[in-house]
Amino acid sequence: MDWLQILAAGVLATIGPVTAGYALSAVGLNLQFGYAGLLNFGHVAFMLVGAYGAAMTVEFGAPLWLGLLVGIAAAVVLGLLLGIPTLRLRADYFAITSIAAGEVLRLLVRSSAAEPLTGGVFGIQGFAGDFHALNPFTTSELYGFGQFVVTGRALWVILVGWALVILSTLLVARLIRSPWGRILTAIREDEDATRSLGRNVFAYKLQALMIGGGIAGLAGILFALEQQSIHPDAFQPRITFMLYVMVILGGAGSIWGAVLGAALFNFLFYATDALMARLQANVDWIGAILSPAEAGLIKYVLVGVALMLLMVFRPQGLLRSRDEGRSDAA
Amino acid sequence: MRVDPMQPELAIAPEPGVAKPDPVLTVDGLRRAFGGLRAVDVDHLEIQRNTITSIIGPNGAGKTTLFNLLTGFDAPDEGQWSLDGDGLVGVPAHRVAQRGMVRTFQLTKVLPRLTVLENMLVAAKAQPGATFRGALFGGWQTAERQNEEQATEILERFGLTAMAGEYAGRLSGGQRKLLEMARALMMMPTMVMLDEPTAGVNPVLIQSLLEHVKGLRESGMTVLFVEHDMDVVQSISDWVVVVAEGRVIAEGPPGVIARNPAVIEAYLGKRHGEDEE
Numbered sequence: 294m295d296w297l298q299i300l301a302a303g304v305l306a307t308i309g310p311v312t313a314g315y316a317l318s319a320v321g322l323n324l325q326f327g328y329a330g331l332l333n334f335g336h337v338a339f340m341l342v343g344a345y346g347a348a349m350t351v352e353f354g355a356p357l358w359l360g361l362l363v364g365i366a367a368a369v370v371l372g373l374l375l376g377i378p379t380l381r382l383r384a385d386y387f388a389i390t391s392i393a394a395g396e397v398l399r400l401l402v403r404s405s406a407a408e409p410l411t412g413g414v415f416g417i418q419g420f421a422g423d424f425h426a427l428n429p430f431t432t433s434e435l436y437g438f439g440q441f442v443v444t445g446r447a448l449w450v451i452l453v454g455w456a457l458v459i460l461s462t463l464l465v466a467r468l469i470r471s472p473w474g475r476i477l478t479a480i481r482e483d484e485d486a487t488r489s490l491g492r493n494v495f496a497y498k499l500q501a502l503m504i505g506g507g508i509a510g511l512a513g514i515l516f517a518l519e520q521q522s523i524h525p526d527a528f529q530p531r532i533t534f535m536l537y538v539m540v541i542l543g544g545a546g547s548i549w550g551a552v553l554g555a556a557l558f559n560f561l562f563y564a565t566d567a568l569m570a571r572l573q574a575n576v577d578w579i580g581a582i583l584s585p586a587e588a589g590l591i592k593y594v595l596v597g598v599a600l601m602l603l604m605v606f607r608p609q610g611l612l613r614s615r616d617e618g619r620s621d622a623a
Numbered sequence: 624m625r626v627d628p629m630q631p632e633l634a635i636a637p638e639p640g641v642a643k644p645d646p647v648l649t650v651d652g653l654r655r656a657f658g659g660l661r662a663v664d665v666d667h668l669e670i671q672r673n674t675i676t677s678i679i680g681p682n683g684a685g686k687t688t689l690f691n692l693l694t695g696f697d698a699p700d701e702g703q704w705s706l707d708g709d710g711l712v713g714v715p716a717h718r719v720a721q722r723g724m725v726r727t728f729q730l731t732k733v734l735p736r737l738t739v740l741e742n743m744l745v746a747a748k749a750q751p752g753a754t755f756r757g758a759l760f761g762g763w764q765t766a767e768r769q770n771e772e773q774a775t776e777i778l779e780r781f782g783l784t785a786m787a788g789e790y791a792g793r794l795s796g797g798q799r800k801l802l803e804m805a806r807a808l809m810m811m812p813t814m815v816m817l818d819e820p821t822a823g824v825n826p827v828l829i830q831s832l833l834e835h836v837k838g839l840r841e842s843g844m845t846v847l848f849v850e851h852d853m854d855v856v857q858s859i860s861d862w863v864v865v866v867a868e869g870r871v872i873a874e875g876p877p878g879v880i881a882r883n884p885a886v887i888e889a890y891l892g893k894r895h896g897e898d899e900e
Contacts, residue, residue: 467758468758468759471763472744472750472757472758473757475744475745478734479737479742479745482736486728486733488716489725489732489807490810491717491718491720491746491748492717494717
């Protein structure tokens with residue numbers, strides 16, 4: 294078996310545009326969930342709104358940069374609209390409302406009534422031309438060494454994507470290390486206590502939801518640019534929960550945790566996928582008990598096992614100190 | 624014998640709703656019902672400035688509900704109340720705190736995964752970096768240093784200096800009560816509302832905790848606190864308000880209250896046959 298090939302599959306997926314998109318979205322979720330303690334189960338809706346906002350704006354004939362701004366603004370506004378009626382509710386009600394809002398939006402976008410605007414189930418294609426025209430690399434040429442190569446097209450998305458991840462992480466870090474961020478963390482710890490200290494809890498939660506939403510909107514746009522097409526069914530609630538796994542894996546409420554979590558998740562996911570595909574094809578007894586499709590599903594099982602082990606041995610995530618995880622039990 | 628700090632004001636009649644000189648908090652017709660239960664039903668109550676007033680009463684008398692109403696954590700069905708002449712009806716909890724009435728909680732609410740110093744800094748009033756814009760554009764470090772100085776001073780006074788860098792979740796029950804009180808001081812309040820400050824505190828620590836409560840009065844604040852323990856009430860209160868079934872049934876200096884038949888009745892129940900006249 295070619296272990297190098299399996300490793301390459303994992304590594305390429307880890308640095309790839311999909312991981313960058315997930316990492317970006319996870320940075321937004323980490324601000325909401327890890328720091329403000331908001332159980333936002335509709336995070337994928339922000340990605341959807343960002344992607345559709347950008348794609349539809351370009352469809353109307355506007356330039357791509359305007360589409361980017363509209364997409365991010367739409368996601369921020371979604372945070373405002375979703376937050377105003379729900380953030381005064383208890384955390385669990387907010388969670389339920391947010392997952393419902395996400396599904397309603399997806400179904401709305403894919404409905405035939407919305408087809409003239411959103412393309413319905415067919416989605417929108419061919420709005421990312423301007424982005425790929427800016428690519429300084431040769432689209433079809435391969436960059437890298439040995440097994441570790443990507444096309445010039447992918448390299449462009451990778452560089453832009455990871456630049457966005459770093460910029461948004463630095464933004465979140467700047468906010469979190471300020472008194473504003475301290476108050477946000479205080480809200481996660483105890484809303485009433487923070488309120489009794491003269492802080493407008495609702496306003497802080499709303500701000501966190503909007504900023505995190507805006508970052509997720511940007512992530513949605515990145516996915517759209519990479520694939521050059523968007524479909525409503527790419528924005529399933531499953532995405533939100535995978536993002537939660539990434540955030541918790543890396544350490545909810547640690548600055549780089551979300552990024553590390555996204556990288557690790559995708560490495561595990563694609564490396565085990567490649568491993569299982571080869572085992573299924575090359576090892577007789579595995580080939581006998583698993584069909585190729587079944588072998589493909591093992592990756593979900595392994596990610597689940599990894600998450601369980603994490604919860605047992607390192608419940609605070611990889612990048613948070615053991616002390617911090619334990620302190621509230623004292 | 625203990626000197627009664629209320630000596631000059633002995634002229635105040637020990638009866639419910641009595642007017643006091645220089646009241647900092649005035650409550651009028653405050654009512655709150657939960658279904659058929661009248662949790663709070665206070666006709667008139669004044670709290671005198673720069674005193675320690677304790678609210679006592681049997682379990683379920685509505686003491687904590689009264690606290691919640693006064694501090695904006697719950698909304699009354701009707702009634703007015705004002706702090707320093709500043710009406711507080713409909714004012715949200717965080718604004719009530721900003722206006723100078725800061726509360727603590729019966730079940731202590733420290734922020735466990737913030738350090739003791741960070742707990743203090745959350746309450747710091749003057750901090751431009753507490754807004755999103757301030758955090759984004761920076762320039763809050765000077766205020767941060769001043770707040771840290773203030774916090775360090777207060778922590779020292781409460782004997783928590785050694786714990787400043789520890790997570791608040793590591794503190795003992797008594798230390799948590801102290802931190803809550805110290806944190807409230809960061810806001811430089813007019814009035815401090817303590818909800819059972821001695822509940823769950825090691826008896827050895829209670830005395831030092833009470834000294835800190837007295838210290839609040841010495842530094843010019845007014846203290847209103849809910850308490851169960853009659854010994855505690857007797858030893859530090861200037862004035863006692865007795866609440867039963869939501870109503871103020873008696874008030875007066877602690878010595879007078881202890882002999883009040885209405886209070887004894889509320890705590891111990893009526894004698895058989897006494898109410899069938």
